[in-house]
Amino acid sequence: YQYPSPQYEALETFLYEGQRGDGSNLASLVHPCRKRTGTMSSVAAEWLRFAFHDMATHNVDDGTGGLDGSLVYELERPENFGLGFNQTATDFETFPNKYVSRADIFALGAVFAVATCGGPVIPYRGGRVDVWQAGGFGTPQPHEDLDTLKEEFRKQGFSNTEMITLTACGHSLGGVRDTDFPMLVSPSTTPGVPHIIGFDSTELQYDNKVVTEYLSGTTQNVLVNTPNTTMASDLRVFTSDGNQTMQGLADSNTFMSQCQSLLERMFNTVPQGVTLTDEITLIPAKVSGAQLTIEQGQLVFKSTLRLTQPNDAKLNTNRTVTMFWCDKYGSAANCAGSTKSSSYVNVVQDDTNNSPMTWRMGIYFVHYQFVVPIQGSESISKFWFEVDEHNGTSITAYNNGGSDYPVVQDQILFVPTLSSSYFQSNGTSAPKTKVETSGEAFTKVLNFTVAVRQGSNPSRVYASVFDNAIHLFPFATNTTIDFTRNSSATSVDGYDFYTGSVEDIGLQTTLDLHLDSGSTTYTEDFQQTTFLDNTPYFKPSTVNANAHSVASSSRSSFVLSLPFVVESMLLGSLLLLVPLELL
């Protein structure tokens, strides 16, 4: 991993913080493992089944289908019928974005579901590609005969043994509802709350009781134990190899490890041609929110360093965290002669329950937020951080593996604090398709301000606007808007203001800002719009203009040594490289 990798970073934030960058939390809907308010169903069970049904239409013969988000267009099919599916679709609705697809969210939700209820922690990858229409068929149904079920799993890419294991791995959570299968479950006595019979005695716990209770003949699983043998699909599946596979799964460790690898394969079953990302692992010290912008008439650079903290250790309040940076222009460009530094303006400690992943790892995050003033004539080229625990241990530098965190460009900046949004009822404007559950249709109107560096000579200032978090997923907003110079706004420190607006019916508008200048296009990627003129304000911290950085002094000696490398290569004496490493 190397910063910046926006897709990796967006996926990592979801997985380990449980939420989007704006704090909207997906994991908290399922974690800690619990029943849904109202229907009293297991949220985790609903989320795991959802991922299975989206995947189940994969066809190995022609490479179509798989986890591709098509399930939201297939909810009218008998095999996908039920309140659990609709509620899950709503749970996930507001979370996809440009870098995290709807199908990535389905897989992520299932990973959370299994982990929060005590099951294996399943390695997660992103990169699934959404479709915008219903896909093929192939989801197993309880009335189907064994040959049909086997053929469906073959098409999904699973052998007969894997069919047995995967079904047991799925039916560790949740159960069967009277509302969906009245022929199997007696009617509920509480209006509005379905009667659910668990597949085992621990429907909220991810364990192998679904196996052991089956083998001991004590199971309450109505897909096994029912006079309606047509519907006894689990019985047909589990006995299909004379119970051999089920006997193997009676060992809890075997069950957990087999479920981990089979569920991982299930989540990674995607249409041919889709390439998943690397496995998303924890970034130990993560930089986010890096942004040059204008706040209260001042050019500032903002960024956050996220450090991990063990749940069982006290946070060191003596710790100092310092951001260092280099100018981009002028006599001190690239830290020639002067390095700047500053302390943070705010610290945020996450709840230890934010994500089931970090909860299982026994860690939480502490975010050090920086806001520093920047002179337009100097700007900023790169930055890094140093953490001093003041306890005798040496200072730790976080510098992107030695290359520092780059500030990619300073020609076009997003100015959230001068941007705003509001909802406009469709009663007062042209009819729109967004219909809230309350019945009122509305459109979100977003007015954006961007700042353009004087001298950049733009031929065009514009933005790609994207939003795939739209109720019922009718389409994605994917449009381009142009910005025009707002000459009535006074320029700030060498930046002129431009404005533009867009209407959106989704909930996750993001912007990629572009500035064309000659043959060059400058881009500020993936700007989020949850916080605009409501962005919390922190006064910029004071700057130390002659800072001493451990990381930069060690690196500058490396840089000074470079001519020796060239010389030694020329001499053909590579041995000279060894002492260089020691520098």
Ligand code: HEM
């Ligand atoms: C032979 C194949 C399968 C059949 C016929 C089948 C059928 C069913 C049925 C009838 C239900 C009850 C749904 C309801 O009442 O709303 C159910 C629930 C469930 N299934 Fe399966 N299933 C199969 C395989 C799988 C697999 C492979 C997984 C995942 C790996 C899975 C995960 C689940 C989960 C988690 C639930 C509980 C949902 C809840 O409580 O809301 N199933 N299944």
